[in-house]
Amino acid sequence: MEFRSKSSSVVAVKAYGGGAGKSKVSMYLVAPEADVAIEDFEQYALDRLHVLIAIEENRSRGKRAEDVEAAVMDLWRKHMRTVQSDDLLQKDVISHFVLRLVHCRTEELRRWFLEMETALFRIRFRMESPELQKAFIEEHKLPYKIISAAEFDGMKEKLAQVMRASGQGAGLVGETAFYKVPFEEVLDLVATRKVYIHQGHAYVPREQLVTIVANHFRSMLSQALVLTNRNWTAMFAAQEEDRLTPILEALSKRYLAPDYSKSASGSAVTLQELDGLAMRSFPLCMRHLYLKLQEDRHLRHGGRQQLGLFLKGIGLKLDDALAFWRGAFAPRMPAEKFDKEYAYNVRHNYGKEGKRTDYTPYSCMYIIMSSPGVGDHHGCPYRHFSPENLHAALSGMRLSPKSIDEVMEKTRGRHYQLACAATFEGAHSCQCDGINHPNQYFEQSRKFLKEQAEKATEMETDS
């Protein structure tokens, strides 16, 4: 693939080799020859990135495969829409190649991109008709063959036995076509003995084929990424330093939502206000930590981090934070001990020690995936509390029984962030679509309460 500056605002993309596919799904073997406007270069990539991030979020929420697929296809159609329908393939391919550039430079980026693109490919390939799937396989000369009737008769028994052994319906054996593939292509099936192998070939039903093709896609992309990195570094990085490189850098940051490292309103929160704010505007996870801190006059490391960074995000200044924690620990700990052992960490969180990173408050995803142990109070209450404890905590927030039920229902379905949103709705009697970040909860709450207060004063002055 190569880029030429046609002008500062247009990138000419040219690739070697040819052959356009008949199917809508592409293996992205060759980049299209096209002139791409710089704005499109970035926008197409951004649109695709939305879809890839959605895949990550959907998977981490533990949704069922069908739900993830439906959600992703929705987003795909929404984000990858173009003016003309035959441009869809262009946008698809161009956006893929731009993101390839973005994600080729480090191991972590490559791994993420590989994971998400493979998932996307898999979803889209699965939706294709069997005929198109077959055409795809032939076109790319993949070594997967349908077995003949004679071969099938010879191994029907064994195939059925494998199906029964792995808990799948043996009835499938009569109805579905079986493909003969090299065993290296279905290693996870081999490892779990879920497939019949003979003389180095694995015999898989058609549905399995999707996995196989997806794995093939993954290994091709993996190699391509390494090559892209090499070519980019060797040939284009220098000349594109001012033009494309900044765009690629920005895209690689990938967290498309605000990160709340600075309080949005810019205004500081004072120590005196904290108590009131905690009771009214903290999400349950932070409220719980706050209350436990008051109760025990101590919090373990995980809790200190989760709460501490959150407080920084809402605008608590470093000096106030130190005073807060010192005061909270005071009855059980002399100030000198606090200064010696805990103050450093608070300052570290604010970027005043060590490598001076201004740490960002944890997002919901991060908190949900943590594993609090005995004696810990951090984590996500909707995930980590027992139903009884959660119920009690919600009652403590003065939610109506109806709201509590709704929250509990979402929790049972393992939709933790929707449960938090339902809590918000119960506590504030206003709509909330979903919570991605504890600081988002806080800010939405403040905004709502402020609007309420303004409306109230308006009404007063009116009357």
Next chain:
Amino acid sequence: MGADTEDHMEVEDHKEVKVEAVPESRLVYDGFSPDYLRIYYGRLFPYAEMYKWLSYGHDGKHPGCDASIMGRREFSFTLEHDIYIRYLSFHDVSEMEATIKSKCPHKIDIGALYNVEPAKRTAYAGGSDRVFAPVERELVFDIDMTDYDDIRTCCSGADICLKCWPLMNIAIKILDTVLREDFGFEHLLWVYSGRRGVHCWVCDARARRLSNEARSAITRYLTLYKGNENTTKKVSLTGPALHPALSRAYEICRTYFEEHILPNQELLNSEGHFEKVLELVPDESVRAQMRDRWQDNRRASVAKDGISASRWKQLKQALESKKVTPSVRRSLEEIIFSYTYPRIDIEVSKHMNHLLKAPFCIHPKTGRSLFPVEG
């Protein structure tokens, strides 16, 4: 070029020497001796055969040869006083012979075929696209008798005898069948490991090119026994049927179990032994039933070998009866597999760069030679 043509080159099969396990009465006197080692390297070590094997036909005499192949194969030596040297390689057979004779290593390991000569690897340390990496390596398996210690009653640790050697026979038979029939491999070399087990070297080109993931998958395909001293049931069979590979293995296991393992290890003779077997039966009434009968029979005068066999018949009858649940019936197979199914060391097979003792070298602790055995 090399990869393509080597499949068509003729690789002469090295001669398989059939050796049976050495019975205890004819063991070598001393064990390991550096003097014998020197003589062995001087007169007996098969340099030409080893070289021919590992060069896979790239002997420099055919036009399609890859002359660099031998120079890129890693060897490692363990010298006297446990001095360990890695990343050795030899350009030709005379260099290999001379080096081995002069250094007289107590142990020789064979590693992978790398993309460049191991001695030059540091030139490839930097940059993500120029790493020193393995390119080919035989698929290897190591079966160690100590992995069966929980079911051996005749020996333990590094000892082996005729009573427990059948466990190796089972492992060899099952692995050999799986590798040939299921995976289609043809060139297998089985070698006694010199002390307490066997190694298998799969030398087909396709096997040599397998990735680490593939090796791991093949090993897991062959793994049935999981757990440690904290788990009671280490073989867990779920599902209404067994995978064809397992049902095929079961036939082998059952025969060996009833003819060798059961009597040799006296599995049901005493309470200490039979309790362990009964632990694997998930039905208290069956267990109680057996206990009652066997505690009574203690006084019966039957030839020692007969006790386990007759008790086994009783247990089998109880487990195969129509009155028990499917999971209880399954436990018959679980018991047999627990006491016979091959136990492979996953770590040995998983990584291409794992170093394994070379066939025909001498085991430094026993003085025995790693001779091929019949697969």
